[in-house]
Amino acid sequence: MKKGLSLKKIWQENKSFFIFLGLMLFVRAGVADWYYIPSGSMEPTIEVGDRIFVNKLAYDVKVPFTDISLTETGSPARGDIIVFDSKAANNRLIKRVVGLPGDRIAMRNNVLYLNNQPLHYSGDDEDQQEQLGEVLHQIHIDKTGSPLSSFDTVTVPEHHVLVLGDNRNNSADSRVHGFIPMDEIIGKASHIAYSLDNDNAYMPRIARTFQALE
Template identity: 35%
Template sequence: MAGKSRERAKAPGAKKNRILEWGESIFVAAVLFLFLRTFVVQAFQIPSGSMEDTLLVGDFLIANKFIYGPRIPGTDVRLPAIRDPRPGDIIVFRAPHVDKDFIKRCVAVEGDTVELRENALWVNGEQREEAYTVFKGPNPGSRSNWGPEVVPPGHLLMLGD
């Protein structure tokens, strides 16, 4: 009996089946990878120092695309979201008319009233005390005080840390 199984293993058809199995495994792995990268998670590298107190230039970030409803490639159609973005979430997005990923923190959502008073962020009349909401650096002039402004429907206010 052992002799027959050795003969089958050496048969030309067995080698062809093994190559087909490898090819099928590689194909399934590639399809699974593309599905996961398109709809579930994606790795990003931090390109600038705008999030420096939280993320350093060159750091890697794994983004959960599924939670906010991934975009179907080649369209403007999005799948349903699990939940809407909330203040404090770090979000990877593409700004309109710019073919570049941005990584920023959501500080206000649609309908929120925001303003900056003496370099401190106020949302809906309450000062945000988180470290990422205070401007650190030379006084940028008119940017140290602005607002109040209402975040328009379908928009978020995103800032670097």
């Protein structure tokens, strides 16, 4: 009896906190969340130490704490940056959508071909801008080269997307793990929530706070 009274007292004294905690868990599970970026595969767009805000309602509504989709709210577009749980990689990854179902994609010496047409590039040898449909974004190409810099034409199957990292020669993406099933996508990365400089005593990078991702 005393134990029951003790638990009731704890609930009464901390009810607001528990409700707030429950709402936070619900929101993070089904609406929006943020993720730490541990690698440089999306540099220069996303840097190591960035915490990324992810919209989990961008493409569908899921039952909180599950992968069960209730209804679709949209579909990935070329240029979207997505977070997904990759079964092939056994890891949670963040990459850029390059190919949609039915697209024919190839890469020759780091030049992407979309449906037999090369994308437009500008900039110097390593830091370039890539025009992917309506999305103009930065990519980095290591001068040392990589076996990943070219691949033959592939066709993206239904209910899948093809993704690449913006750090083109240093990214384990669809060139390594294959096409990404739509049901593995968690949401769309839209902003940098905040950023800490790992090489400078984890000092905040103020200029990157809530910066929109392109």
